[in-house]
Amino acid sequence: MPGLPEDIRMAVGRRVLNRLPHATQTRRRAAVTFEVILVLPILIVLLCAVVEFGLILANRKHMEQAAYSGANVAAQLSPGELSSGLDAVGDAVQRTLASAKLGSPCRIDLEHNVEGAANPIQIAGECARELPDGQLPAAEGVQAVRVTVWMPYTRLAPDLLWGFGFSLQNRFTRATMTLPHVH
Numbered sequence: 200m201p202g203l204p205e206d207i208r209m210a211v212g213r214r215v216l217n218r219l220p221h222a223t224q225t226r227r228r229a230a231v232t233f234e235v236i237l238v239l240p241i242l243i244v245l246l247c248a249v250v251e252f253g254l255i256l257a258n259r260k261h262m263e264q265a266a267y268s269g270a271n272v273a274a275q276l277s278p279g280e281l282s283s284g285l286d287a288v289g290d291a292v293q294r295t296l297a298s299a300k301l302g303s304p305c306r307i308d309l310e311h312n313v314e315g316a317a318n319p320i321q322i323a324g325e326c327a328r329e330l331p332d333g334q335l336p337a338a339e340g341v342q343a344v345r346v347t348v349w350m351p352y353t354r355l356a357p358d359l360l361w362g363f364g365f366s367l368q369n370r371f372t373r374a375t376m377t378l379p380h381v382h
Contacts, residue, residue: 247359254356261299262348262374268295269346270376277382278315285309285321306349313342313380342380349373
């Protein structure tokens, strides 16, 4: 700006200098907004995953306790009672799950290798297609009972990640407990 009086050059220079910080601030705000837009969905997915899997893990402990309660009842039944012991086992499982507010399991398996007892495999419910876990301990003199409790994952935790491609629908989990028969 040669040829302009000094005071006009100073005024124009001040205006240019005053505009630079404002433009820089605007760019910084835009950059921060853009970063938030990029990072926020990832943080939301991570938060949903932590909540969902935390609830699943906590409620699996209740399922394990229910399987233990059922196996404990089955272990104390006489061989005659064990042949039709699924009702008593189911009641113990239901009480434990009700105290945790998980509702009813979709399937309960009762297996045993107790001499003098019929029906070595008893199944109530039809939610899972898998068969029981195979043979019970076959060591000499060992008679055992095994209770398996099946639940859909949707009863253990809300399906928070379905919108991100990971759904709990039509998925099941189980908790199994094997105890020696003591009667």
